[in-house]
Amino acid sequence: MDETHGKIKEFLSRFFKNHDLQPNEDIFALGFVNSLLAMQLVAFVEKEFGVAVGDEDLDLDNFRTIDAIANLVARKRGTAA
């Protein structure tokens, strides 16, 4: 797990303290995401990683897992594999 994954996991772990969230685990399927967290997640990604999330990124699949969020950050930074 790289630094980006670690920061995302740390942020999300605030919202479900008794669950060890895995990188490819669907946070929507787990029921952890409500409308409040949806916007907070966008704000977190922008502040933590210095990227701008735009309308083209409004796809639940971009926020579904730690891996997906990390991929979004990499794409926005132009460092996607």
Next chain:
Amino acid sequence: MNLELSPGQRAARAEFRAFVAAEIAPHADRWDREAATPAALIDQLRERGYLGSNVTREWGGAGRDMIAYGLLTEEIGRGCSSVRSLLTVHDMVAHAIQRWGSPAQKQRYLPAMARGEILGALALSEPEAGSDAKSVQTAAVLSGEGAGDAWVLDGRKKWTTYGQLAGLFLVLAQADGKPTAFLVERETPGLDVRPLHGITGTRASMLAEIFFEGVRVPKENLLGRPGFGVSHVISAALEHGRYSVAWGSVGLGQACLDASKAYAAGRRQFGVPIADHQLIRRMLTNMIVEVRAARLLCLRAGWLRDAGDPGASGEIMVAKYYASTMATRAANDAVQIHGANGCSEDYPVGRYLRDSRVMEIIEGSTQIQQITIPLFELQEF
């Protein structure tokens, strides 16, 4: 968190305060009676850059920091809650476009909104849909050749603040059952604006009903993506609106305090100014303390917004909840301190009380805040 205003913020507040004292406060009661905001006043707001001042410099706006922006809102709200609500709704739409708009949408609308040439309004509420935004019945259907060339909107919106004047509506509709946001220009055929009259508070805010009958909206005017209309687009707009209403409520509370202090010092009963009576002082004390507390909550929310902190959303709700309920308490006591005079049109406190009721309903009612604020705390447990 820095509790001190910067020299620039203090200078800006002095400018706002002088403008409101000269151009808004002396006329607000008349505008309230006439149920209209004069075009000349809106021209002044434009010239001073007070409309769309949350738009970044990149798009031609003033790019005010959120503290200076809040101070502007407080001072305008101190003079007239209707005029404050013009800034609120216009800036909400600008904020949503800035937050989720495509580059083409930003280019088309933001510079014009920052100049105040186009006024924005939020067409969200309907006769049967208020707090439950996802239940709006206005429908959007993709129509045209192949994959479709336009969205066709049918439905009806109500309580659209400054709908009478707006040139651009941010509209929430159901697109195949998914809440979806659209930017709809006023001159689009099939769109009909009808003034609403007889409003209790913010009476000069020129409310309207908006009727959509086969309104063809270009596909490029979809804001965000289908299904994200409430969760992201309208949420962003409402969050900005809550921030604005919170500061406006501080201004309203301060206006209640200003009026009450002046009246209590001058009005004599039982041989002394009524300010010397302990039960009057009790009401003044509550106002003094609660206005300051509300202002501090707004400053905290603004500081978090400027920092891009994910916790800002919750703090804005806290600020809006406290400030708007404070305004009602302050206005209620202000009328009480004024006695019979408070129930007449000779004093502004009756207007303050009517306006305060609106503050507790718009941009998330008091009850919605009471339901939601604990979720921000509980979601981390």
